[in-house]
Amino acid sequence: MTPTIVRTIARADVHAIARLGECGVATVHEAQGRTGLLAPYMRPIYPAARVAGSAVTVLCGPGDNLMIHAAIAVVQPGDVLVVGMTAESSHGMFGELLAESCRAHGVAGLVIDAGVRDTAELTALGFPVWSKAVWSQGTTKTFAGSVNVPIVCAGASVNPGDAIVADADGVVVVPRETVPAVVAASNQRLAKEDGTRQRLKAGELGLDIYGLRKVLAERGAVWRD
DSSP: OOBBBBBOOOOOOHHHHHHHHHHHHHHHHHHHTSSOOOOOOOSSTTTTTOOEEEEEEEOTTTTBBBHHHHHHTTTOOTTTEEEESSOOOOOOOOHHHHHHHHHHHHOOEEEEEEEOOOOOHHHHHHHHHEEEEEEOOOOBBBBHHHHOOOOEEETEEOTOEEEEEEETTTEEEEEEHHHHHHHHHHHHHHHHHHHHHHHHHHTHHHHHHHHHHHHHHHTOOOOOO
């Protein structure tokens, strides 16, 4: 594929994306039919990290961060850089200096299927990052990949402009076209959970709230004293 840098992409409504961020990864994942999660090895570099924004996708070669620099040239404020690889890599492809550049151009966070370094500095900056690894191994800047093309990141398909939600529970991608529907489904799920929470606090059993006694009976479970 010819290395390509796409400058202009469609994005979902910023208020809808912000609401997805408020709902959180676990709720959004459930609300869209338990789809869209990135692999469980994608962890935040500090526990309080959270972000919601439009994906600017980046395809990099292993151990090479040239295209991250290229991506920063086309971002809009509030975007999230989502970096996939042409081959597996754990190199520290992102650190403090790139974070400063991202901040200057309004990037809200980074999701990268590789390694990062300078985590103490990134944490001090409050720049949210989800990565596969933390490793100080350096990188080159010679591989011409692409920006704003469909990629696979940590096992999930991500298209330019998709909504990315990330927090302590991991990372989930919401296709741009389905953002309004997933917001509505997430709101409904939260309202339902609030009712269930009150019933559980009052002492009702999950067995009764969720109709699980019938499931146990169908599976042949026997209660004994």
